[in-house]
Amino acid sequence: MLNHPKYPYDIASIRADFPILNQDHHDGVPLVYLDNAASSQKPRQVLDVLDQYYRQYNANVHRGIHKLSEEATAAYEDARKKVRRFINANSRREVIYTRGTTESINLVAQTWGRTHLKAGDVVLSTQMEHHANIVPWQMLAAERNIIVKYVPILPDGTLDMEAYGHMLHDEPVKLVAVAHVSNVLGTVNPIEEMARLAHENGALILVDAAQSVPHMPVDVQALDVDFLAFSSHKMAGPTGIGILYGKRALLEDMPPWMGGGDMISTVTFEGSTWNGLPYKFEAGTPSIAEAIGLGAAVDYLMALGMEHIHAHEQAITEYALERLAEVPGVTVFGPDAGQKGAVAAFAVEGAHAHDVAQLLDAEGVAVRAGHHCAMPLHSVLNVAATSRASFYLYNTFDEVDVLVNALYVVKNTLVRG
Ligand SMILES: Cc1ncc(COP(=O)(O)O)c(C=O)c1O
Known part of the structure; x- marks a missing residue:
């Protein structure tokens, strides 16, 4: 999928610029970095x-x-x-x-x-x-x-x-x-x-x-x-x-x-x-x-062009929202892809956000869990914590699939019945 028609630039060569993305997260499990809203990775041009x-x-x-x-x-x-x-x-x-x-x-x-x-x-x-x-x-x-x-x-x-x-x-x-x-x-x-x-x-x-x-x-x-x-x-x-x-x-x-x-x-x-x-x-x-x-x-x-980065992230976010909607018991907070930045904060019914993030991490997927320094908003949403996947210019559609597959593993482990 690295040459997916929706990529506005050569995503493989972009990913090659970010050394941290090209390593295993755990032995034999590649890193899928989806915590970009907290902090992004850095290309070799910056390093x-x-x-x-x-x-x-x-x-x-x-x-x-x-x-x-x-x-x-x-x-x-x-x-x-x-x-x-x-x-x-x-x-x-x-x-x-x-x-x-x-x-x-x-x-x-x-x-x-x-x-x-x-x-x-x-x-x-x-x-x-x-x-x-x-x-x-x-x-x-x-x-x-x-x-x-x-x-x-x-x-x-x-x-x-x-x-x-x-x-x-x-x-x-x-x-x-x-x-x-x-x-x-x-x-x-x-x-x-x-x-x-x-x-x-x-x-x-x-x-x-x-x-x-x-x-x-x-x-x-x-x-x-x-x-x-x-x-x-x-x-x-x-x-x-x-x-x-x-x-x-x-x-x-x-x-x-x-x-x-x-x-x-x-x-x-x-x-x-x-x-x-x-x-x-x-x-x-x-x-x-x-x-x-x-x-x-x-x-x-x-x-790269900010318009291209934006278009890429919109396509990834739209795809992520579609795929997350397929997972029973997962609720994504916030508006539709059309009015949304590259962020998907979600809750998994019957599971705590921190447990979800920890099990996703075991599958190689780095997301954030908690109140994301927005405690008053979480009280308005009436949830104690959410898990958050957030995307950047180097994320791929394949990585969204890894996230969704990992969520099924999480659900099988945490949510019974
Ligand atoms: C919307 C928003 N405002 C402010 C901040 C704080 O940024 P920094 O910790 O870099 O000062 C963040 C970081 O998560 C943020 O997402």
């Missing part, structure tokens, strides 16, 4: 760049005038330009390096939130958020007496847009904080429309794009979002690096968050002044190799 940095030009950035430091700085800043092009930001100054989505959202909460929100203001989140887009707002609420409200989801796992409109209109909403794609339901939220409505009602919008930027074309100007956060490790890049995109005027207006080297313009014993964008938000020695590795990941994704 090589990390290796080259440490072997050939390891040095601190923005500080030295020696050749190694200049090389490291050029590669580090070059990666920022790649990310700018990738998401179509207006300027590289709008691209802030952080440790990942979580840190990006906390940065906005701690800087923009602390200066612009006052008691009684509402941050409008949704019932389908990852903890990373709930807890920072709750922490701010405890400190500032702001109110966090949640747009409900409909029974099909999509957002209740009617409720969204009412809440925007009826509440003093200052910020909408919403996931582009849910990491459990896979729901793709209508961000362009949500941004337009937020702006019409005088609110800003922050988008948690951890599950969209790795999988589909995302253009921050077309979406007209104010802030957008994502993580490198979910998009074939290294861990420890991510991005906060923000509109320049907003970022200019925000105070820095962490203080230290590189983020200052001048320091005296009496006080300090701040560096310009993006450095104002990048205190201390950054994750240099990781940023350069993210740049290599962006090159890799752009060479």
